[in-house]
Amino acid sequence: MAVENASGRALRVGIAGLGTVGVGVVRLLAENRDILLQHCPWPIEVTAVSARDRRKNRDVDLSKFDWCDDPVALADHPKVDVVVEVIGGSGGAAKALIERAIAKGKHVVTANKALLAEHGTALARSAEQAGVALAYEAAVAGGIPIIKSMREGLAANRIEHVYGILNGTCNYILTQMRETGREFADVLAEAQQLGYAEADPSFDVDGIDAAHKLSILTAVAFGCEVDFAGIKISGIRNVSAMDIEYASELGYRIKLLGLSRLIDQGAERRIEQRVHACMVPQNALIAKVDGVYNAVVTQGNFVGQNVAIGRGAGQGPTASAVVSDLMDIARGRILPAFSAPADTLKKIPAAPEGSHVGPFYIRTMVVDRPGVIAEVAAIMRDENVSLESMIQRARSPGDRVPVVFTTHETSQAQVSRVVQKLGKVSAVVEPPHVMSIEQLS
Ligand SMILES: NC(=O)C1=CN([C@@H]2O[C@H](COP(=O)(O)OP(=O)(O)OC[C@H]3O[C@@H](n4cnc5c(N)ncnc54)[C@H](OP(=O)(O)O)[C@@H]3O)[C@@H](O)[C@H]2O)C=CC1
Numbered sequence: 001m002a003v004e005n006a007s008g009r010a011l012r013v014g015i016a017g018l019g020t021v022g023v024g025v026v027r028l029l030a031e032n033r034d035i036l037l038q039h040c041p042w043p044i045e046v047t048a049v050s051a052r053d054r055r056k057n058r059d060v061d062l063s064k065f066d067w068c069d070d071p072v073a074l075a076d077h078p079k080v081d082v083v084v085e086v087i088g089g090s091g092g093a094a095k096a097l098i099e100r101a102i103a104k105g106k107h108v109v110t111a112n113k114a115l116l117a118e119h120g121t122a123l124a125r126s127a128e129q130a131g132v133a134l135a136y137e138a139a140v141a142g143g144i145p146i147i148k149s150m151r152e153g154l155a156a157n158r159i160e161h162v163y164g165i166l167n168g169t170c171n172y173i174l175t176q177m178r179e180t181g182r183e184f185a186d187v188l189a190e191a192q193q194l195g196y197a198e199a200d201p202s203f204d205v206d207g208i209d210a211a212h213k214l215s216i217l218t219a220v221a222f223g224c225e226v227d228f229a230g231i232k233i234s235g236i237r238n239v240s241a242m243d244i245e246y247a248s249e250l251g252y253r254i255k256l257l258g259l260s261r262l263i264d265q266g267a268e269r270r271i272e273q274r275v276h277a278c279m280v281p282q283n284a285l286i287a288k289v290d291g292v293y294n295a296v297v298t299q300g301n302f303v304g305q306n307v308a309i310g311r312g313a314g315q316g317p318t319a320s321a322v323v324s325d326l327m328d329i330a331r332g333r334i335l336p337a338f339s340a341p342a343d344t345l346k347k348i349p350a351a352p353e354g355s356h357v358g359p360f361y362i363r364t365m366v367v368d369r370p371g372v373i374a375e376v377a378a379i380m381r382d383e384n385v386s387l388e389s390m391i392q393r394a395r396s397p398g399d400r401v402p403v404v405f406t407t408h409e410t411s412q413a414q415v416s417r418v419v420q421k422l423g424k425v426s427a428v429v430e431p432p433h434v435m436s437i438e439q440l441s
């Protein structure tokens with residue numbers, strides 16, 4: 001219910017979605033009410049809520065709030081100034097609600113990275129035209145205030161690159177695999193049991209969730225339109241315990257990173273956005289971010305490197321981010337969604353497929369017989385790939401054995417051609433495992 005105060009009213013909030021995040025927001029607003037009142041000119045009050053099942057026990061008192069069976073009705077609700085969308089999904093009820101709220105001149109706070117990755121630019125434009133906030137701190141790296149940091153604290157800089165660990169589930173799985181030597185499928189099952197991974201974990205482990213977040217970070221970092229379709233995405237399903245062991249032997253750790261940077265290709269500016277498992281030096285800051293933690297690293301031309309680390313998911317961290325957006329709205333701090341006004345966001349083409357250049361790790365499984373290494377090395381030579389190191393363990397004549405190569409600077413396109421040719425060598429018994437090596441500090 002709206003509370004009367006010195007300035008006449010409260011900021012009245014309608015919450016769509018009462019799952020992990022929605023319930024967290026209700027709890028935080030109640031438990032930290034006094035703290036919020038110290039910082040905000042208006043109290044922030046939930047007035048109405050919506051979810052699918054009204055009878056579900058959510059372990060939180062909802063009795064004082066109006067209930068809407070249809071979440072879109074929150075946009076029309078006379079006692080709602082701000083709609084919090086925590087349903088999820090890139091279309092459906094979430095999109096309909098946000099569009100309606102903006103059309104009705106109501107502020108929007110969302111945690112929905114999938115929706116912003118697909119429709120962020122258009123929604124930002126509509127919100128600006130309507131003079132309302134489209135706030136989404138929770139959508140990227142959960143509790144880490146990275147959007148605020150980039151839009152405000154780092155805004156005076158030209159951002160040179162941004163990268164990070166953007167999916168807690170993947171980071172948990174890779175950390176567990178390294179610490180226990182277990183295989184991917186085994187650890188994934190555990191992550192699901194612990195509630196880190198979704199029941200359908202493909203958005204997490206196939207890199208899509210991280211790519212959603214990266215597309216948003218890229219838009220804020222470089223003042224460009226959100227381009228989720230321009231991201232080269234792969235996940236961690238193919239990372240094996242063996243690759244993790246080799247990474248350690250070579251002085252690296254394997255992380256699922258989202259990486260984004262502007263590159264000059266001749267007279268053209270391009271954006272390179274990649275999400276994939278890669279090797280990073282063991283002593284790099286990001287290599288030490290383990291478990292469900294996220295990290296985002298930015299490089300600004302005046303500030304230098306900036307690293308933010310925190311919990312990327314879960315009820316508390318995500319609610320903290322949602323409520324910080326509500327506090328900004330209560331304080332009247334409304335900035336363009338992607339920092340630059342939507343009409344000024346540049347449309348920068350994606351870097352062409354295969355253009356990334358750097359060192360690579362290539363693990364082959366070959367039949368241990370004379371001449372195999374020479375055959376593989378000849379393919380590398382023919383594709384002009386310069387080798388940095390090779391590891392072949394103990395002999396096992398006639399058996400399958402791993403042979404690992406690391407390369408000097410090589411383009412992804414060269415590596416792809418090598419992999420294609422290796423597929424035709426009879427002694428190479430499974431598709432090679434390839435990972436870029438990112439020389440991060
Ligand atoms: N969980 C996390 O740690 C994080 C989540 N996010 C994002 O926050 C959003 C919400 O996530 P989360 O809380 O985990 O999701 P949950 O699945 O826990 O909750 C979703 C809620 O939405 C409700 N809902 C679903 N469809 C409808 C509909 N058509 N109409 C009304 N209500 C509906 C569900 O109702 P009912 O309960 O009745 O089934 C449920 O209460 C997503 O966009 C997610 O990506 C972002 C960062 C972290």
Ligand SMILES: N[C@@H](CCO)C(=O)O
Nearest residue numbers: 166167168169312313
């Ligand atoms: N599934 C996501 C949490 C929501 O962003 C993760 O594991 O990081």
